[in-house]
Amino acid sequence: xxxxxxxxxxxxxxxxxxxxxxxxxxxxxxxxxxxxxxxxxxxxxxxxxxxxxxxxxxxxxxxxxxxxxxxxxxxxxxxxxxxxxxxxxxxxxxxxxxxxxxxxxxxxxxxxxxxxxxxxxxxxxxxxxxxxxxxxxxxxxxxxxxxxxxxxxxxxxxxxxx
Amino acid sequence: xxxxxxxxxxxxxxxxxxxxxxxxxxxxxxxxxxxxxxxxxxxxxxxxxxxxxxxxxxxxxxxxxxxxxxxxxxxxxxxxxxxxxxxxxxxxxxxxxxxxxxxxxxxxxxxxxxxxxxxxxxxxxxxxxxxxxxxxxxxxxxxxxxxxxxxxxxxxxxxxxx
DNA sequence: TTCACTGCAAAAGCTTTGCAGGGCG
DNA sequence: CGCCCTGCAAAGCTTTTGCAGTGAA
Numbered sequence: 001x002x003x004x005x006x007x008x009x010x011x012x013x014x015x016x017x018x019x020x021x022x023x024x025x026x027x028x029x030x031x032x033x034x035x036x037x038x039x040x041x042x043x044x045x046x047x048x049x050x051x052x053x054x055x056x057x058x059x060x061x062x063x064x065x066x067x068x069x070x071x072x073x074x075x076x077x078x079x080x081x082x083x084x085x086x087x088x089x090x091x092x093x094x095x096x097x098x099x100x101x102x103x104x105x106x107x108x109x110x111x112x113x114x115x116x117x118x119x120x121x122x123x124x125x126x127x128x129x130x131x132x133x134x135x136x137x138x139x140x141x142x143x144x145x146x147x148x149x150x151x152x153x154x155x156x157x158x159x160x161x162x
Numbered sequence: 163x164x165x166x167x168x169x170x171x172x173x174x175x176x177x178x179x180x181x182x183x184x185x186x187x188x189x190x191x192x193x194x195x196x197x198x199x200x201x202x203x204x205x206x207x208x209x210x211x212x213x214x215x216x217x218x219x220x221x222x223x224x225x226x227x228x229x230x231x232x233x234x235x236x237x238x239x240x241x242x243x244x245x246x247x248x249x250x251x252x253x254x255x256x257x258x259x260x261x262x263x264x265x266x267x268x269x270x271x272x273x274x275x276x277x278x279x280x281x282x283x284x285x286x287x288x289x290x291x292x293x294x295x296x297x298x299x300x301x302x303x304x305x306x307x308x309x310x311x312x313x314x315x316x317x318x319x320x321x322x323x324x
Numbered sequence: 325t326t327c328a329c330t331g332c333a334a335a336a337g338c339t340t341t342g343c344a345g346g347g348c349g
Numbered sequence: 350c351g352c353c354c355t356g357c358a359a360a361g362c363t364t365t366t367g368c369a370g371t372g373a374a
Binding site: 031032033034052068069072073076093094095 | 337338339340341347348349
Binding site: 086120 | 271273282287290298302303308309312317
């Protein structure tokens with residue numbers, strides 16, 4: 001137990017996210033609305049790596065009239081205040097969002113067949129990155145490290161069939 | 163000397179690229195055209211990491227009537243036959259192409275201010291990736307590893323000014 | 325002569341934006 | 350009551366595609 005509410009992804013839960021967003025909204029003179037609450041709830045009660053399309057569907061189960069523009073705008077807000085981050089895998093398809101909060105940095109293994117996404121985090125790679133940046137005089141602020149291929153299940157299926 | 167014509171990027175030169183593309187074109191029953199030659203020349207005689215926009219400009223210096231569709235189609239051809247590869251940095255902006263040929267795999271450091279791109283390649287990272295893939299049962303076919311931040315020059319400017 | 329290629333323009337797919345009305349503080 | 354937010358539709362961007370005419374082999 002860490003004293004913070006977390007779900008299976010190690011992310012903050014919907015309730016806490018709403019509190020943090022409220023704080024951000026207040027600090028910026030923005031307004032809390034029913035639609036924003038719906039989006040935040042839908043997002044934080046779902047799994048990680050949610051597509052805009054899935055998110056819109058989830059929101060519309062509660063209120064079919066929420067527009068996609070509002071969902072995009074709310075997710076932009078969540079990204080700005082650090083509660084979510086946007087990802088673009090496969091160099092194609094739309095944006096996927098993942099909860100951010102105070103979660104540790106991580107990278108991704110992506111199955112190109114079933115689109116499963118697994119997170120990983122490796123200190124020796126982070127260390128090597130620091131060395132590379134130093135060698136080139138770069139001041140690195142962020143990075144993206146994605147491994148594409150077949151997950152265990154899809155890899156096994158390939159082997160079985162072929 | 164390796165016996166192969168190479169430019170400063172370690173990529174094959176325009177002449178050799180044209181030969182290889184001709185071979186591919188012949189093998190597929192396609193046709194060699196003036197426009198394709200223009201695109202290939204423009205691409206291989208330019209630096210690495212060329213945007214579609216820059217490429218189109220370069221091609222049009224020679225023939226202003228070449229359409230962007232043709233440039234896209236030709237670059238797709240070059241990617242298919244392994245002479246080029248498409249990249250999408252910064253999660254925004256358009257596609258950048260880089261010569262591929264028989265060049266060694268590499269990754270990128272990208273300056274978020276001046277958009278300079280530096281290539282790197284690190285065996286210890288490749289090794290760590292293999293270990294991670296193994297641990298998760300993944301069969302990795304490709305990866306993307308990008309470090310974003312300020313290059314030496316921009317980093318120094320920041321420090322000076324602020 | 326045949327069939328791939330080209331230029332043009334329209335379409336596609338994702339995301340943002342302008343606007344007029346609605347609602348939070 | 351002021352101003353932010355919302356839904357809708359239209360616009361933006363990059364890339365692809367349909368089509369009729371052109372050109373390589």
